[in-house]
Amino acid sequence: xxxxxxxxxxxxxxxxxxxxxxxxxxxxxxxxxxxxxxxxxxxxxxxxxxxxxxxxxxxxxxxxxxxxxxxxxxxxxxxxxxxxxxxxxxxxxxxxxxxxxxxxxxxxxxxxxxxxxxxxxxxxxxxxxxxxxxxxxxxxxxxxxxxxxxxxxxxxxxxxxxxxxxxxxxxxxxxxxxxxxxxxxxxxxxxxxxxxxxxxxxxxxxxxxxxxxxxxxxxxxxxxxxxxxxxxxxxxxxxxxxxxxxxxxxxxxxxxxxxxxxxxxxxxxxxxxxxxxxxxxxxxxxxxxxxxxxxxxxxxxxxxxxxx
Amino acid sequence: xxxxxxxxxxxxxxxxxxxxxxxxxxxxxxxxxxxxxxxxxxxxxxxxxxxxxxxxxxxxxxxxxxxxxxxxxxxxxxxxxxxxxxxxxxxxxxxxxxxxxxxxxxxxxxxxxxxxxxxxxxxxxxxxxxxxxxxxxxxxxxxxxxxxxxxxxxxxxxxxxxxxxxxxxxxxxxxxxxxxxxxxxxxxxxxxxxxxxxxxxxxxxxxxxxxxxxxxxxxxxxxxxxxxxxxxxxxxxxxxxxxxxxxxxxxxxxxxxxxxxxxxxxxxxxxxxxxxxxxxxxxxxxxxxxxxxxxxxxxxxxxxxxxxxxxxxxxxxxxxxxxxxxxxxxxxxxxxxxxxxxxxxxxxxxxxxxxxxxxxxxxxxxxxxxxxxxxxxxxxxxxxxxxxxxxxxxxxxxxxxxxxxxxxxxxxxxxxxxxxxxxxxxxxxxxxxxxxxxxxxxxxxxxxxxxxxxxxxxxxxxxxxxxxxxxxxxxxxxxxxxxxxxxxxxxxxxxxxxxxxxxxx
Ligand code: HEM
Numbered sequence: 001x002x003x004x005x006x007x008x009x010x011x012x013x014x015x016x017x018x019x020x021x022x023x024x025x026x027x028x029x030x031x032x033x034x035x036x037x038x039x040x041x042x043x044x045x046x047x048x049x050x051x052x053x054x055x056x057x058x059x060x061x062x063x064x065x066x067x068x069x070x071x072x073x074x075x076x077x078x079x080x081x082x083x084x085x086x087x088x089x090x091x092x093x094x095x096x097x098x099x100x101x102x103x104x105x106x107x108x109x110x111x112x113x114x115x116x117x118x119x120x121x122x123x124x125x126x127x128x129x130x131x132x133x134x135x136x137x138x139x140x141x142x143x144x145x146x147x148x149x150x151x152x153x154x155x156x157x158x159x160x161x162x163x164x165x166x167x168x169x170x171x172x173x174x175x176x177x178x179x180x181x182x183x184x185x186x187x188x189x190x191x192x193x194x195x196x197x198x199x200x201x202x203x204x205x206x207x208x209x210x211x212x213x214x215x216x217x218x219x220x221x222x223x224x225x226x227x228x229x230x231x232x233x234x235x236x237x238x239x240x241x242x243x244x245x246x247x248x249x250x251x252x253x254x255x256x257x258x259x260x261x262x263x264x265x266x267x268x269x270x271x272x273x274x275x276x277x278x279x280x281x282x283x284x285x286x287x288x289x290x291x292x293x294x295x296x297x298x299x300x301x302x303x304x305x306x307x308x
Numbered sequence: 309x310x311x312x313x314x315x316x317x318x319x320x321x322x323x324x325x326x327x328x329x330x331x332x333x334x335x336x337x338x339x340x341x342x343x344x345x346x347x348x349x350x351x352x353x354x355x356x357x358x359x360x361x362x363x364x365x366x367x368x369x370x371x372x373x374x375x376x377x378x379x380x381x382x383x384x385x386x387x388x389x390x391x392x393x394x395x396x397x398x399x400x401x402x403x404x405x406x407x408x409x410x411x412x413x414x415x416x417x418x419x420x421x422x423x424x425x426x427x428x429x430x431x432x433x434x435x436x437x438x439x440x441x442x443x444x445x446x447x448x449x450x451x452x453x454x455x456x457x458x459x460x461x462x463x464x465x466x467x468x469x470x471x472x473x474x475x476x477x478x479x480x481x482x483x484x485x486x487x488x489x490x491x492x493x494x495x496x497x498x499x500x501x502x503x504x505x506x507x508x509x510x511x512x513x514x515x516x517x518x519x520x521x522x523x524x525x526x527x528x529x530x531x532x533x534x535x536x537x538x539x540x541x542x543x544x545x546x547x548x549x550x551x552x553x554x555x556x557x558x559x560x561x562x563x564x565x566x567x568x569x570x571x572x573x574x575x576x577x578x579x580x581x582x583x584x585x586x587x588x589x590x591x592x593x594x595x596x597x598x599x600x601x602x603x604x605x606x607x608x609x610x611x612x613x614x615x616x617x618x619x620x621x622x623x624x625x626x627x628x629x630x631x632x633x634x635x636x637x638x639x640x641x642x643x644x645x646x647x648x649x650x651x652x653x654x655x656x657x658x659x660x661x662x663x664x665x666x667x668x669x670x671x672x673x674x675x676x677x678x679x680x681x682x683x684x685x686x687x688x689x690x691x692x693x694x695x696x697x698x699x700x701x702x703x704x705x706x707x708x709x710x711x712x713x714x715x716x717x718x719x720x721x722x723x724x725x726x727x728x729x730x731x732x733x734x735x736x737x738x739x740x741x742x743x744x745x746x747x748x749x750x751x752x753x754x755x756x757x758x759x760x761x762x763x764x765x766x767x768x769x770x771x772x773x774x775x776x777x778x779x780x781x782x783x784x785x786x787x788x789x790x791x792x793x794x795x796x797x798x799x800x801x802x803x804x805x806x807x808x809x810x811x812x813x
Contacts, residue, residue, distance in 0.1 A: 156540075156544075157540065157544075157546060159544060159545060159546075163546075163547060163572070163573065164573045166573075219762045222758070222762065223755060223758045223759050223762060226754065226755055226758055227755050230751045230752075230754075230755060233751070234748070237744065238573050238574070238575060239572065239573050240584075241491065241575070241582065241584045241586075241737045241739045242491065242739060242741070243741075243744055243747065243748075244482070245347075245348070246340050246345065246347070246348070246375075246376055247348070248340075248341040248342075249341075251337055251338070251340045251341035252338075252341045254337060255334045255337050255338055255341070258330050258331075258333055258334040258337075259330075259331075259334055261330060262327055262330040262331060262334070265323060265326065265327050265330065266327060268323065269323045269324055269327055271324070272324075272327065295341065299341070299342070
């Protein structure tokens with residue numbers, strides 16, 4: 001199947017535009033973070049007493065948005081725009097090569113980052129954390145930039161071992177779950193900054209909110225990650241003759257799986273909640289990044305993508 | 309003594325120990341990804357040890373090049389296993405008790421609960437209880453005198469136990485698999501080559517599990533027919549396939565064959581064994597016409613040295629016919645060595661390959677004559693000649709030439725070497741693992757258990773209605789999520805809203 005060059009070129013343009021838009025979004029978020037006042041502590045919902053259920057029915061008072069807040073909102077809108085361009089770039093890639101658009105490291109990275117951005121958008125809708133956008137989008141932008149330069153590969157078909165619907169399932173699940181796991185990686189770092197010294201970073205959300213965000217995203221991604229590893233094993237059985245062979249990539253995936261399992265346990269173990277758990281989550285993400293770069297580029301295993 | 313044992317057991321099965329063991333496991337597995345491993349690439353290990361002097365030898369002694377077979381890895385694995393069993397037994401017991409338990413009585417002070425709401429309403433306590441019962445359908449509930457206590461999310465613990473037991477099952481099946489599995493590789497000529505799973509010696513390479521001695525492999529035979537490959541313009545392969553026939557089970561006795569189209573990603577599964585197409589290469593066929601007019605034709609696989617162009621090297625060896633005197637025979641053995649280019653690219657006289665498919669293939673051969681050294685008892689590679697024989701002058705290069713199909717070289721003694729044809733070979737792998745089906749089953753249970761235990765929340769709600777002096781009723785609602793408070797707020801708000809209003813139900 002020949003590659004459609006026109007679509008491939010569109011895909012590259014869209015990718016670059018998405019990067020540009022994300023960069024603007026980061027700047028706007030940074031402005032909000034820098035100039036907005038520290039969040040006032042909101043009264044705990046549902047603690048009031050008296051007639052018709054205060055705190056439940058009453059809506060939040062609608063106050064005028066401050067200027068930095070309006071800038072932050074623009075940042076959020078740009079993030080949505082960036083994600084749309086980003087998605088379009090992946091779709092064009094897939095159409096141009098006539099296959100699922102995660103057949104080499106560049107594409108894998110792109111999908112991973114898209115998953116991270118989308119997760120972030122969802123979280124932003126749920127928690128009052130918009131101003132953290134700069135912290136989250138910066139590592140994503142760095143990964144996207146590395147993906148688009150160092151790892152870049154022309155649109156092309158893939159080698160025989162990758163021609164399987166398992167490519168579609170295994171790689172997408174692993175890539176998306178790793179992308180989702182980027183978010184708790186970042187919020188756990190913020191947690192470590194914030195925890196203990198509540199007044200040191202007054203503009204960050206409370207340690208409690210950060211911890212809860214980390215936990216909820218990890219809990220969402222961990223079963224996905226597990227399923228991704230298992231799909232990989234099923235595929236390895238069909239493609240390489242064994243479902244598990246301690247290939248370097250398999251090994252590091254196993255190790256980071258164990259680390260995330262340890263995170264979940266740490267949150268239920270006295271003395272490990274909070275800081276201990278946060279460190280473990282950061283370590284888990286560091287391992288995922290290590291798996292992506294070091295194992296793919298430096299060691300040689302069965303798992304290397306053709307043409308990088 | 310008993311106390312000591314009990315303490316050890318308690319220590320071993322505590323959450324903290326499990327956590328530590330998990331870390332140890334992660335740490336111990338890492339060298340396997342960072343250092344070359346004997347099971348994956350033995351020559352890289354030799355290279356590493358040679359390069360790193362005493363450090364390399366030290367690591368070798370400690371088993372760092374076969375991490376997953378070392379006693380220390382097994383020790384961590386077994387401790388974790390014990391710890392897992394130790395914490396699962398009491399939890400299972402707990403679980404069955406809890407399954408029959410009633411929800412906890414309404415605590416005295418509901419305003420201490422993490423979730424709490426209250427209101428004074430114009431309803432009777434009985435109406436409040438009725439309303440609460442209605443809005444919490446599906447909860448396990450005890451309604452008493454003006455109070456309701458309800459709990460739900462028991463499935464969380466079910467999922468959690470399923471997950472942990474499945475993990476246990478997976479570890480056991482994996483370990484059993486390591487004992488009773490085997491894996492062998494063999495090269496078979498296309499267009500008629502056969503292979504039978506009769507014994508270890510039929511393989512080029514065989515890796516048995518700890519409990520496999522190779523004496524009772526499941527018998528089956530394959531015959532490889534036509535092989536075909538498809539490439540992109542740059543030589544990157546797009547797909548391989550081989551038409552094979554096989555017989556196993558009753559077919560063996562009846563000598564009937566079943567056809568199968570073997571492809572990458574599509575192994576043949578038969579009688580507990582799996583057959584894989586791993587790769588392919590070329591077999592040049594040469595005919596040597598000896599001075600006395602006798603002919604010998606040989607085709608043996610050559611080894612691809614460039615994976616992108618499939619330029620291959622090898623050595624095709626001939627014994628002179630009709631020579632019975634071994635001394636004499638050893639002086640006139642012939643080896644045809646060199647390079648095979650499936651699609652030739654010539655720079656002057658230098659032959660190379662520019663594409664992996666066969667398009668007027670050429671060979672650049674060196675012909676050697678003399679003692680090949682095949683009789684001295686040491687095995688020698690089928691892909692090369694013994695360089696020692698060349699250095700000692702017992703084997704001499706007598707001709708060098710590029711040959712296209714059908715061309716021949718004449719040696720000084722009148723012997724002729726003709727390049728006849730090129731055939732495909734395929735490398736096949738046979739794998740046998742009796743427990744992998746169980747591993748898959750447990751893996752699926754792991755995901756299901758995990759999904760349930762991480763999405764379901766164990767949570768409690770209490771309602772208390774207290775009549776006030778003015779005839780109205782103080783209604784309090786309290787809520788507690790047993791595991792993680794995250795996400796419980798919305799549901800609690802909804803429930804509280806349903807209970808804390810004055811509409812009659
Ligand atoms: C002594 C051994 C173990 C004990 C005492 C133990 C205990 C627990 C407990 C209490 C939870 C529930 C945590 C919560 O959500 O509140 C849990 C969850 C979990 N355990 Fe274990 N566990 C053990 C071994 C393991 C091992 C060896 C693994 C995997 C490598 C593992 C993986 C998990 C995972 C992934 C969860 C999260 C799922 C969930 O929260 O239900 N556990 N474990």
